[in-house]
Amino acid sequence: MATANSTASRIPKKTVKDFKFIKEIGSGSYSTVFLTIESATNREFAIKAVRKDLVTKEKKTSQVVREKDILARLTNCNYVVNLYCAFQDDKTLYFGLTYCPNGDLLQYINDSGHFTEEIVRFYSAELVEALEQLQNRHIIHRDLKPENILLSDDMHIQLTDFGSGVIYDNSESLFQTDNSKSVDGERKSIKRTNSFVGTAQFVAPEILKRGAIHVGSDLWSLGCIIYQMTTGKHLFRGGHEYDIINSVVRASYKLPDDFSPVIRDLLQKLIRLEPSERLGTQETGGMKKLKEHAFFSEFPHDTKWGQLLNQRSPLEAKHKLSSRPQISDDEVNI
Template identity: 40%
Template structure:
């Protein structure tokens, strides 16, 4: 994004955002044309329902610190000027995503988040709007960063913490699957922690949307709400996606991924939380893939037997033999967990490393 901006003539920055550099007339035009429109219904004192149209655009937010940067996007903290509520806003450079053929992933993320709606363990999309240079996704703010950062600091997590975060991840993934969404890139970097240290799964750019309903002519297909003004690309359902250490073997051998591919990733994450590293790790991607295909991994001698039993039933080469979401919930590893709403009101445990495996390689 910075490289792209250097190629453009700059005008004085308006105070509302460090990312807007343009003439006032053009900015005002886009403030209307690119704003998100939200219809809100409220009852007055007499019980009469009134409809109120709310528009949200760049001018309605005060932009703050940078939370993260990707290859074609920047995530910043922002405050709604009217409500003073804080959000994370993902800013995507239009020219760059078109040039690099990333439009498909932008649309996938928007459509997926719209389908998932509001779940405590999934980052929520509130508004999408645009100006002549950028697209904006207004998302939940997760002030405690990534679960990966916790692992980087502590090295490992003990059984209580692993059970807590594993249960929340399981609940969130189960909700995704029930709504026809396969994440396909689950990893600690894509698991954020909110103000209460509870998880929020993010980054749905490589997700797979499954058909949820039949159309009038009998064909099946998920709705695709394309972002205005940018042509959508052809989707390749079997294209390679994911991160090497968490990629399931079926994606490497059959070039296909299903719900059980997310189950494989959960197994990798549980192993990593307890051991401090993924089960399949080599000096390069090719060697990592070979380990995955051959199911070449091992448990440390002091690895919990109940955790070992669970992980070994998730990291299976045959996707059909992996445990289902409901079977995982019923596993002894989660014996003390009350799934459902109570899971999300439960106080998060104090972050403690897995001392049993401290120093074990």
């Protein structure tokens, strides 16, 4: 596996002058995303422009650096936006990323109200394969939600926004390596500096409580996303964010009486307070065990693991951000 440094060395050297900035397609607290066209190749890219002054003011420098390192490590990962290039000028950092013209998964959930079980199964399976690829590269996303799941030209998922992510090295365990035991005989999790990130409805309780970093955090988010795809609603709800957070940290939720039994069982195995107890973690048998769950293997809907990208998505594209625009004097000035 290539290291972040070796991968980064293969990223092309570019400047602003290599791209035509067409239009703004997204924005955040300290960044703006543009649809661009590379002049030399006529290829479309999404360029994330990060203002250095705002990053410094909001003390997000380490977060921006971490996101670049994660994207560099995930180059050529099938289910993640690819980092094509990274460059800077005096005021701005630029990340050239895969352009996903079909918007994000949330748009489709909102438009349809909820997905059919076939669509839920397909995108849940792609998310499982995506998380497996992240685990293989020792990365935890920690802010997985429908808004951060973009859709490619052929409607397959592309994860984005790794600003809250973490990398844990090959030699680094998420648990203590001296086999020390707590009073109840369980291995103690390493406590690390952690902060609340993401949207409360999807963030795992250990993140909200600034607890241990664990791959199980992404599996909790997977469960929340599966519920939203199935019902069109959030699993954890409340009149105020305080109420939502209280429900999350207690894993307090209620499934509808007519909820699919097989999806109910899957959610009950993913939405567990202890990260190590969530289906898909090393402690529960790994991603192999998650893939064997009846939701993915129940006849006649056996999921074709490893072949999902070759299958046609059951969701039709309808949210093209734009067709290729006509180049004119109205291009965005950077």
